[in-house]
Amino acid sequence: MGGLGKTALAANVYKKAREKFQCQAWISVSQTYSREDVLKNISKELFKDNVSVLSKTAAMDITCLEETMKSFLEQQKYLIILDDVWTPETFDDLSRVLTNNDKGSRIIMTTREGHVAALASPGHILTLAALPEDKAWDLFCKKAFPRNTDHECPVELKPLSEQIVNKCKGLPLVIVLVGSLLCVCEKTVEEWRRINDQLSWELNNNSSLFPEDYLLKRKQLVRLWIAEGFIEGRGESTLEEVAEGYLKELIDRKHAATC
Structure with a gap:
């Protein structure tokens, strides 16, 4: 998967x-x-x-x-x-x-x-599995609460955080994406509940917003981020400029991983 x-x-x-x-x-x-x-x-x-x-x-x-x-x-x-x-x-x-x-x-x-x-040489197949619950929780907390001591989840957010992590099904990519999103959100029960409800809706009604290998235009992606409320203003920069900076950072990270 x-x-x-x-x-x-x-x-x-x-x-x-x-x-x-x-x-x-x-x-x-x-x-x-x-x-x-x-x-x-x-x-x-x-x-x-x-x-x-x-x-x-x-x-x-x-x-x-x-x-x-x-x-x-x-x-x-x-x-x-x-x-x-x-x-x-x-x-x-x-x-x-x-x-x-x-x-x-x-x-x-x-x-x-x-x-x-099975085409690989005998003994050279590595099968990856979903993360167990404790590893999934640790990864989520590292991404969602990077500045907290020992990446500890606030007590009032723990029940909702556990629900969110369970919906990620132990998939590292999903956990990282959701945790990174929550990192920049307000650390309130109301905001966490909104994200949790939205995540439930997306999983149930929109499991494949973009097909694999879909060519997504840069401006379309930036506007989607802004519409979802993922982008916060920075000084004199417009929301579009901030989002463009995030996109460049993602591209640079991908390039660094494969260089």
């Missing part, structure tokens, strides 16, 4: 291990998989420091591109992350290029599908 932390874990490994390899690439695959697009994205990552080679690969047809990448990778100790793979056919397509060259190269895949994970 989504939100268990598969991509976050892979990003952490990638960040720490990438210097041990001669070349690296992080590729998001997703359900809207296009073999040509994925190969071109891998090419851009592998040859980003070689402008002449990169310009040549951009003009190649898919067969020539495959041969060029295969020849290059056969001589390299490479690390390739394939994030969000949905079908075995996707990996089969890419395995023509990502060959085992006996140089210690590694491919890491994240997937929600067991039959895709």
Whole structure:
């Protein structure tokens, strides 16, 4: 299921291990998989420091591109992350290029599908589970009350906080998002109850506001944040300017996780 932390874990490994390899690439695959697009994205990552080679690969047809990448990778100790793979056919397509060259190269895949994970080498499948109640509570408190001593939840907010955490179903991504939202909200029972009721409605009536891989425009996202009351004014800055700053910070964090 989504939100268990598969991509976050892979990003952490990638960040720490990438210097041990001669070349690296992080590729998001997703359900809207296009073999040509994925190969071109891998090419851009592998040859980003070689402008002449990169310009040549951009003009190649898919067969020539495959041969060029295969020849290059056969001589390299490479690390390739394939994030969000949905079908075995996707990996089969890419395995023509990502060959085992006996140089210690590694491919890491994240997937929600067991039959895709089964393609990994024996003993190298890591299954993530939802957080147990105590870990979920600890993570929520760290995000919702970062400035409190030991991230302690105020007594008057604990019953509602427990209800909110239970609705997150132990999913780290959801807990972090909800906890971070509550961090900037007023620490009152009324505000907590409003968020709890709103969360219940969203879960029951709007489980997928935006489909996966939906192209969300920046201005639309900013306006949604403002409409939901997530943005507070700062000095002379408009709400739009503050929201733009939040968006830039999120992008920078994502970039830092995969660089």
